[in-house]
Amino acid sequence: MIVLDDLDKKALDHFRGFVVKKDLVGIIKGGANVPAFVLEYLLANTCSTEDEEKLKEGMENVKKILRDHYINPEESTLIQSKLREKGRYKIIDKISVDLDPQRDRYWANISNSNIKKANISDELVRTHEKLMLGGIWAIIEMEYDPMIMIGPTVYPFVVRDIKPIQLSSFDNSKISDKRKEFTKDEWKTLLLRSAGYEPLSEGLDERKLNLLLCRLIPLVEANFNMVELGPRSSGKSYIYKEITPYAILISGGQGSVAQLFVNNTSGRVGAVGLWDAICFDESTDKLFKDRDAIPLMKDYMESGSFSRAKGGEISGSASIILNGNINQPVETVLQTSHLFSPLSDEVNYDTAFLDRINLFLPGWEITKFSPKNFTNHFGFSTDFFSEILKSQRKTTYYDVIDKYFTLGAHLKQRDSKSVRRIVSGFIKLLHPDANYTKEDIREYLIIAMEMRRRVKEQLKRIGGMEFWDTNFSYIDKERQEEIFVGLPEDRGSHLIDSNPLAPGVCYTATSDGDNNSLVKIEVVALRGTGKVNITGTNNQEVKENIKNTFNYIRANEKSILNEQHSLAGYDLNIQVSNLMGAYINGGIGSAVYVAIISAIYKKNLKSALAVLGNISIGGAVERSLHFAEKVSLLSENGAKTVLVPFDNLQEMTTLPSSILGKTDTPFYGNSQMLLQKSVSGDS
Template sequence: SIYEKNNAMNALDKKINEYFQGLVVRKDLVKAVKGNAIVPTYVLEYLLGQYCATNDEDSIQSGIETVREILRKHYVPRNEAGLIRSMIKEKGWHKVIDKISVDLNEKTDAYEATFSNLGIKKVLVDSTTVKAHPKLLVGGVWCIADVEYDFNEDKTTTPWILATLKPIQLSHFDFDSYIEARRQFTTDEWIDLLIQSIGFNPELFGKRSKLLQLLRLVPFCERNYNIIELGPKGTGKSHIYSEFSPHGILVSGGEVTVAKLFVNNSTGKIGLVGYWDVVAFDEFAGKKKRADKALVDIMKNYMANKSFSRGIETLGAEASMAFVGNTQHTVPYMLKHADLFDDLPEQYHDSAFLDRVHFYLPGWEVDIIRGEMFSNGYGFVVDYLAEILRSLRNHDFSDRYQEHFTLSSDISTRDRDGIHKTFSGLMKILFPEGEATKEEIQAILHFAIEGRKRVKDQLMRIDSTYADVRFSYEDGEGKTFSVKTLEEEEYPRYYHRTIGDGSEENELKSPVKTDISAKESVEPAEEQPQAGHVAYQENQRGISYQTLFGPYLTGAQKITLTDPYIRLFYQARNLMEFLETIARIKPDDEEVSVHLVTVEDEFKGDQQEEYFQKIQEAAAPIGINFSWEFSKDEGLHARHIVTDTGWKILLDRGLDIFQRYEMSDAFSFSNRLQEYRPCKAFEVTYLQ
């Protein structure tokens, strides 16, 4: 069957089904049932949750057929609306799945519904239904509804009658059971469960990349949280806001008005922020886009004070704001010529507005979505997770770090608010039971500070009146931890440049780093190698074997590489690229011997030998004598490079420093040049 998984259910999937029975669904089923139905994921998963929330294959098969049958019979495709209207007339009634919105007709003092796909309007709705489901009044809600047809000679009445209406949302959940089940999972298992819940295969993401994905959930569990994500196209920026939760709404950035978002002063009708937990602005970037200055001013006030005015009345709301848009330039280009907010419309490229943003999610670190990234494992029915996140809005975890850490006194109140909100949101998502270790709390706090620092560092470029801030924190023993953004590590030459005066040759705000962690050159063989230790962050780019090893291998005639994990194809390819580095720096009239010490693969030793023989044959004609040996020490864990010139390079990950990339794509720069690959988190120590 095409629905059977390629391999047996793994241990995590079994655990997920054991502790969340009936609340999880296999994520590949959504595609299997969707067909041509243009409905959000949470609608499909609501139905799958009714019939397929199980790990029994037979039940899944029959459940899929049931959901398909429901969609076939009751979902209204726009191109078949006339046929379904005719069916309702002939049969007298029919159950439909459609997006329904309601308006008050003041002339008749009645509520009237509009069915988006079915194409019928002025369908009477009773007040009780509207009071029970107020979101019908703003933006509309996906529902299962019984529609009846009763023709009347009176031309002022509509023949369409709404008999019953049920929003497609979870009706109840047990929060205490959720908390208790969380305790059965390790932190890594829980993160993987959440990544599978939003539809991705966690094996293809590093820890930092997983956290970036989960940050998109913070607006759903944190009130009045303002997040911006700018980055390349195709990274799924808007997906989470349009598909994931019935409590979020995605609007086009160019179509927002004061009346739609906040209040219509002529009618007194409250806008989106009064009814939705998250209002996300799609396609927010675009320099040529125009924005209403009055709207920007009201948004500034709302984002800072959680309130807005309706005439003489001031109203509060708790909707979080998410701004997503595409960047036109690379990060180093933006840092050299402008700032990381450069692509925003002029009215929003305003320091007072941007200062209200709590976290800048670096969209350039998020992978462009590829087919193999989707999960076929089990995750929460998204509607269930959406309700959990909504209930977590009533909790506050922002002080949970204070037992272990203290923020620098430099950090202003507004910076502190941003850090606290991000920290609180991530804690709720990862540790809703509140049980995190000091190290786990530190990782989240560091991440929260980095996201706010990214905002503040750009504000200091835009507006010179902002004071310099030391983004750091201390532990209970007085040890200080400074926080840097990843771009700051990657592009120190451009990061601290002040653009305000428009000059090309500007003074740097802080001296360029001179330690070896600041290497940027692609051709560093001329550098004098230095002893030292350097750590690289996950998703960092601009790194290659040439920059890491080139200066230390220059002049060596004997090199020994010890790495127990040169077994699979991609690991053998890493070895080949290591030899390519040696080939670049080796004089043509010299020969170099390279010896590999590794461990024989228990199951594919023959294939491993074949890789090494091919490498040996390829290397010999260019003056590299490659040899290898299989260590008898099965517990070999050391990974290092030793040269006959006296250098020893300790590698905590060996040669396996790069994240997954398309090895078969000849037109991918990450395939052809190491500098364009995001790396894993790793450390290197150079000893002489």
């Protein structure tokens, strides 16, 4: 009994003939080593229906075609015999071609049929150039002619015709016209079902769905470079092997200059000129057969072209994907090395190569797939789906960000280019009708910044100061508000944000000698009449600190604030949060001071900043008690800078050397110096 959900019915209504029930592939495939796009090519014509009888009939028809024409490797002798008996026969198989320079002719090799050195015309090879680059799946018309001899050897097998297994024509306007019939969530679900996933299954949340969509970006964006490292069995190569005839999977260490770029003898352009995507599987072992390929690959990844030995530029549009396994927890890798370290030794410390990566997909977040994660609903047949993806490569939405947002100062040219292209990729996938909202673009921009920032953060670990600008942000043009985008793995166990702190946010620590607490101060300044509202604590000493700090600012308004920012024009909501520890003690006035001023002026504070000390109502900076305990607690939880009163100077010797190695402790003597050392230079 077929159970359809509303999206299945909608897909059938609008795309009948181009959608198939995705679990049929698994049912038919059985032990056959045939890609999904081959099966769905056959299924789409007869099985794009909810009628159970027609579905069974269609499946029987496909099974018959496979039974009669698809060759399993163990049947190779039988098919050769059939060819001899019948003289002519159609088979479904993978065909590739080699050049025999000694005889100045091409030979076809037919994979499962185990036919080597079949005769093939130069014209067929010219028509289907991919035959020379790993081969293609096709319906092949074969002949047997025992009269063909070279010297004493008979070469009886002849390839008469080839019909590649992909759509012969495709109209992209159908997709843009029909997109409006679906909500964004429905379209995203349909796309992911078309790729074989079940978005509504347990374990796939919105974050993981967006990561799975990232795998499709190299298929809609030309010359896009991506790395994905993750556990085994998470489907890293599945997309490029199974769902499109326009991508090629190259096993680790197999990429040669002739195969990838150009054969200097024949002048034939390699894989970069003929495929939409080249996926290097197992990039953790070895990438290239010869070292000459690395400078060519760098050149190509940067510009989409390369120079050949005999002069002249050759261009291609293939995207490059590097896939590999990461065998340790990410936290462990980050403690001892960098996230590119699992890649092949040829490139894992080559910053020029790695900087050309547009997107680093955190494959460690994608669950190992179980049967429930694969769909049994309707999705686009893979030949139709691959044409949808291919058709988008000619359009670009590179400048869409500029309608609503400005990119922050830390994004250099390569960062900006990468972020723009990722956003463009998401628009092509989810809005092929170019109908999107500002909030859609914001969502894609945040994902894009994270994916490129991951590259930059690892380059900073390898290359140091050259890649220091990693605080990625965007500015909302309408609100003139700057938002910083962090990385999930950077937070790790750190409670203190490693990005520039948002206006009004500051961290501190309290201690009574026995109980240490990590404290977050958050101040929101709204236009109002000068009220102060304190939440998050009932401790009288803490409330007294806050009131004294507020009264100090009010008494010295003319020297601290300008006329447009008078305290009388704001209501302040001050929240005190205990992030770690038993309870909060006093001594937080300096952190409150910094938070209030930054909230009023909407200024970001420095990345991973904490402030110790207290300001009296008269403006005196008071020494911080239990200094070493507080600095240690802040440092262990991510503080990179802890501002400290001058009166604590003599206690520096009590700090462990491990703390001094990873946290700066600048001193301040008055409120003005405190403010100067707190405010981010990036805001």
